[in-house]
Amino acid sequence: MTTQLDLDRLKKAAALEAVEFVRDGMIVGLGTGSTAKHMIVALGEKVRAGMRLRGVPTSHETAALAKEAGIALIDADSRWELDVAIDGADQVDPGFNLIKGGGGALLKEKIVAASAKQFIVLVDYTKQVPMLGGSFPLPIEIIPFGWGSTAREIESLTKSRVVLREKNGAPFRTEAGNLIVDVHIARIHHPKDLEIALNQIPGVVETGLFIGRTSILIVGSPHGVDIHHAPEQ
Numbered sequence: 001m002t003t004q005l006d007l008d009r010l011k012k013a014a015a016l017e018a019v020e021f022v023r024d025g026m027i028v029g030l031g032t033g034s035t036a037k038h039m040i041v042a043l044g045e046k047v048r049a050g051m052r053l054r055g056v057p058t059s060h061e062t063a064a065l066a067k068e069a070g071i072a073l074i075d076a077d078s079r080w081e082l083d084v085a086i087d088g089a090d091q092v093d094p095g096f097n098l099i100k101g102g103g104g105a106l107l108k109e110k111i112v113a114a115s116a117k118q119f120i121v122l123v124d125y126t127k128q129v130p131m132l133g134g135s136f137p138l139p140i141e142i143i144p145f146g147w148g149s150t151a152r153e154i155e156s157l158t159k160s161r162v163v164l165r166e167k168n169g170a171p172f173r174t175e176a177g178n179l180i181v182d183v184h185i186a187r188i189h190h191p192k193d194l195e196i197a198l199n200q201i202p203g204v205v206e207t208g209l210f211i212g213r214t215s216i217l218i219v220g221s222p223h224g225v226d227i228h229h230a231p232e233q
């Protein structure tokens, strides 16, 4: 049986491989979550060893971790061009497509991934699935105004249960002040089409589907760390 502690070791092993892709002088998009945390700590070690890096954080939590690690941060409002973004994921399919947003950071994460020349994704092997959906609901960030109607539209499009995410008994708010609904879709057969269709619904800000964005997938598993390069999109 693989325990949480074992999984954390695998996430760390994947993170250590990921930072080897970072070179002196790079601007790095810093993901959010328990896997990204290991990557930030490892980058901090590189900075202490003399590497010059600047980071763009995808959440307040990541910004705090990066500062603690000694990574200089770029002003969130400036016009950046990232060399690489490194982040975790909640699910990954054989086509390198992802579900993200388990921690509610998907909007900034997608903006950062989209502006990076390379997007490196880190997972432990349990996140690999033959098809997206099922074991992990799809998070969608929506505007609070009229959220019930937006949720109904999502429900009718996906024919799936839509649940408003809560935290401490109140609706969860993203850093942009929006809400998250988690959509329990059994099998996402056509993730790209679904992403496009969801983005047509008024009130949808962004979905946790990351389609065709992954450049490199790094998987930590009990037999070692595997590095997969995605085909050019």
Ligand SMILES: O=C[C@H](O)[C@H](O)[C@H](O)COP(=O)(O)O
Pocket (backbone or CB within 6 Å): 031, 032, 033, 034, 035, 036, 087, 088, 089, 090, 100, 101, 102, 103, 104, 105, 106, 109
């Ligand atoms: O909103 C959160 C992010 O998309 C995370 O990258 C994702 O949930 C994976 O997190 P973890 O590495 O903690 O499993």
